[in-house]
Amino acid sequence: MAKTLGYVPNASARTLRTSRSRVVGVLMPTLTNPVFAECLEGVAEAAHAAGYAILPMTTHYDATLETRCVTLMQGASVDGFLLVVSNPDSSQALRQLQRARKPYVLLYNRHPKHPCVSGDSETAVAEVVARLVSLGHRRLTMVSGPMSASDRAQQRYKGFLHGLKLAQMKGPCLLEVPFMESAVETVVSHLKSDKRPTALVCSNDLLALRCLRAAQLAGLRVPQDISIVGFDGITLGLDTMPMLTTIVQPNHEAGHLGVQWLVQAIEQRKLPTPSESVLLAHQFRAGESCGQAPAAYPSRDQPQAR
């Protein structure tokens, strides 16, 4: 028969017969954070290139939902999973996948007992701290979302502590702000306190953007009065004023790699192993939100010449 005729193989029949769906499930906390949206685009591209479809779901950082979604995806008989979980250690969803011996790869999470594609957040933040210190900053605050909701926040905080220690500075200051709401006010009041920091290290770019606003609301100029550094490298950070200084992670690429690894595993009928985990290189983007520490100690009590 002429195959020039528009013949399209029936995916369901194939799946039924081979018990392989050529679909990978993708679980992310949210798409509202451009980091994940960008990564998902990468995933979609790579999956498509490999002849796979994707089934994406979002969990809003809710571990219960994670489990529910994974169950749902299993029902849809996906061939493998790409996940960003809240906490690999305690994740019920991951345990479920391990029990079922389903291939999966974690994105952004980093954990010795799971196959992960991630950046080295800890080192990156430590480097940023060193950079800030060399610019004369002595009072740093880390601004973070809820630690419990994300192992990345934890790692980044660890990096912060590490950086401080290397610089032989003490009194780590952590500002943990609630999720979406009122972050700005919290930061503003922190910045109005007596011994405010000269630099904010933010655990992600979305938070950093809010800090940019908070600083200005507090009457501080960025970067003259206070430096602000983000983490993630979302494209939007390029258009803020001042342009956000941040650590850029290859979001797109992370998606690509995750898919490639997972697909390869699926086709070879083996599980991705933790030992093959990939660390992606981060990159510092100078931006404009970060500068020399103000000459005077950043307080009203003792103005002081250079």
Place this chain on the structure above:
Amino acid sequence: MAKTLGYVPNASARTLRTSRSRVVGVLMPTLTNPVFAECLEGVAEAAHAAGYAILPMTTHYDATLETRCVTLMQGASVDGFLLVVSNPDSSQALRQLQRARKPYVLLYNRHPKHPCVSGDSETAVAEVVARLVSLGHRRLTMVSGPMSASDRAQQRYKGFLHGLKLAQMKGPCLLEVPFMESAVETVVSHLKSDKRPTALVCSNDLLALRCLRAAQLAGLRVPQDISIVGFDGITLGLDTMPMLTTIVQPNHEAGHLGVQWLVQAIEQRKLPTPSESVLLAHQFRAGESCGQAPAAYPSRDQPQAR
């Protein structure tokens, strides 16, 4: 037999038998624009609630890709389509769907011959223009992405023209900036020109954020020296400094409605019809980027007291 036992029906077998996959294809220009990401979340939620999975793809405003993706999705035998196309009028992909008599619903697009869930961009922009005029603005520029890439841009521009006409103003000024790159510089030089506008009406929020930066680079204070209004109501606009004035569209809800309509059509085995198209109400968010027109004509040649 005990159904308490973990029985999970096999989706492929069911699809094969019933020739219904319970999957809807979702086509969007990009996920990097939070508007679409938010909408996709709405779609995902509603689809899940209705027992459907989604298959999302992005086209990057490329009509050729639109067609290719739709073909791909047909191959995956999705039951229906949710699409944001560049231009419904000329869309090859839509023609293909019509020929195949596949149920589909357009999101954000607005066209009399297609089933659409959209906002009334035209009216909304005209209202904004009226608002600006009542604040004393007489020189407005519309900043838009490539008109050809999106019917929304066209409608918004139409609204702009309409608004100007109602206010009996002439000399519509349009600044069409290239896609991602260099938008900022283009705007900066526009703002440095002799008779610069006192207000920028942006065809979307992402562009408005760039204008915020451009204005400041041009040495203008927002909103004292220039007002800037966006369109879309992305969450990020709440955290800029000044907070973005914009028209908020119910992105989440648009996704919900689209899914509900589509699913209903699928289950009743009929096609969504253009006549049932839904117009969603927009909402004005005052923000902080918009104010009274500067007392003096906005130029260096004649400073002038209030």
Place this chain on the structure above:
DNA sequence: CTGTTAGCGCTTTCAA
């Protein structure tokens, strides 16, 4: 009303 059966379109196996 309950239980049995044919067949959806594909792949894989086995016979010719």
Place this chain on the structure above:
DNA sequence: TTGAAAGCGCTAACAG
């Protein structure tokens, strides 16, 4: 090398 046939798990139709 090519071709026929079985069967994946489900649902719809039909018989008991």
